[in-house]
Amino acid sequence: MSDIPALEALKQALRRLPGVGPKSAQRMAFHLLERDREGARLLAQSLTNAVERVIQCRRCNNFGESELCGICSSPRRDVSLLCVVESPADLVSLDQAGVYNGMYFVLMGRLSPLDGIGPEELGLDRLEALLDQGEIKEVVLATNLTVEGEATAHYITDLVRRRNIRATRIAYGVPVGGELEYTDRSTLARALSGRREA
Amino acid sequence: MSDIPALEALKQALRRLPGVGPKSAQRMAFHLLERDREGARLLAQSLTNAVERVIQCRRCNNFGESELCGICSSPRRDVSLLCVVESPADLVSLDQAGVYNGMYFVLMGRLSPLDGIGPEELGLDRLEALLDQGEIKEVVLATNLTVEGEATAHYITDLVRRRNIRATRIAYGVPVGGELEYTDRSTLARALSGRREA
Known part of the structure; x- marks a missing residue:
């Protein structure tokens, strides 16, 4: 052919x-x-x-058709909450869960020194500038549970706490509908170490 | 979003x-x-x-960029052999096997009365016109081994034999590298009924 x-x-x-x-x-x-x-x-x-x-929002990096994306320009969003995710796809999934009404910051990647991706490449200076504006009271870290995702979360946690802003991490554990018998060891370890008062 | x-x-x-x-x-x-x-x-x-x-060849229905496709216009092909297949993808697979050097006729479907696909919809009149030109000595039927593919092969076999042209069907059996233990029953039945002198 x-x-x-x-x-x-x-x-x-x-x-x-x-x-x-x-x-x-x-x-x-x-x-x-x-x-x-x-x-x-x-x-x-x-x-x-x-x-x-389709361009990227100049505030949060999320996709949109104007300089500020739909979320950043919405008057109904809580500007005191900022959720940090690795990709626009993660943002979509979290937002569709329907329980979060704050703002986002999309890293478009994760820290990965071996691939030459450091804080500058991730645009963390823009995240810092955002934190310095004084509106944000809590940063929710929602990077993935990989080595690089965890390292990124730790690095950003430092940036956040240094400014006396609250830093939280989303919960990892047994998924809804998951059966303990078929849940992998690391997830069970997370579920146990992250246990809370019943 | x-x-x-x-x-x-x-x-x-x-x-x-x-x-x-x-x-x-x-x-x-x-x-x-x-x-x-x-x-x-x-x-x-x-x-x-x-x-x-990309248009369809006016002789064989195969895709090409001119009225006659690359195969139909090739001087190195054996015009006495015609292989009938259901789709251009089937043609590509067969031709890449590298042992067939004849022409093709692509049905672009199979007989399926329930879906309103009869001999006319498949353009079998054009296949008949091709057979009537007198060049073809053998028609190799390579439709799929489904109920509809088999029915299509039988129908075309009749058209071919009526013109005293040889009609053959490609062999079905245990695939090369396949193990008898893991071969399904219908394939084994085919392999047995299609056995030849060793």
Whole structure:
């Protein structure tokens, strides 16, 4: 099939999507060409449109279509609470839980000295400037439970406490609906060490 | 995140790809916007380009960028052999096996009366016209081993034999590297009934 450059190029481009290998890329390309050319046109437009319009909020780094994202510009959000997450996807998941009504700060990564990602690369100076404005009373750390996520949380906790602002970490433990029998050891250890009065 | 229409539209459009649900669509959208905007632009271009350029061969239905596809216009192919497959993906797989050097006819589907797909919808009149040209000496049936694929193979076998052309079916049996112990019953039944002299 090397005689069809436009098809080859499409397969290659589809492989830039996460989780898409050569077989899936071929399946997607054939599906669109055989059965959904309208979908292909729509996807092309949506990609171009999103790349042109979606920018990062200058306050929290979250995605939006204006300088301040929907959350940062909302009058119904509690500006005294700031939740720090690694990615926009984490923000979406937390916000959809529906119990948090504060602001966010999206790191767009985590501290990772081996990959050359230090405090500057994460824009922690902008986080510090935010903390210095005096509105924030509590910073909720919601980085992932990886070595790097934990290191990032510790580093930010220091920045926060140095300013006499409260720093908290979201709870880690047995997930709702999870059975103790099938829960891994580290999670159980967290659940035990994080126990509270019943 | 309903305040970002361009992002929502992109997620919806990504879901038109086969095998992509809401979570994968979000992951893909965030990946492109966070880390690979160049890839997003490239994908948009490739989609538009493929939809504009890739057409179906007027002889075999295979994809190509000109009226006759690369295989149909190749002088090195054996025009006395015609292999009938259901889809362009099947054609690619068979051709990559590297032992077949004849022509193809791509059905772009299979007979499925319940879905309103009869001989006309499959363009079998065009297959018949091809058979009537007198060049073809053998038709190799390579439809899938489903009820509909089998019915399609039987129907085409009749068309072929009526013209005194040889009709053959590719072999089904234990795959190379497969172990008898872990091979399913229907495949073993096929392997036994299709046995040949050692």
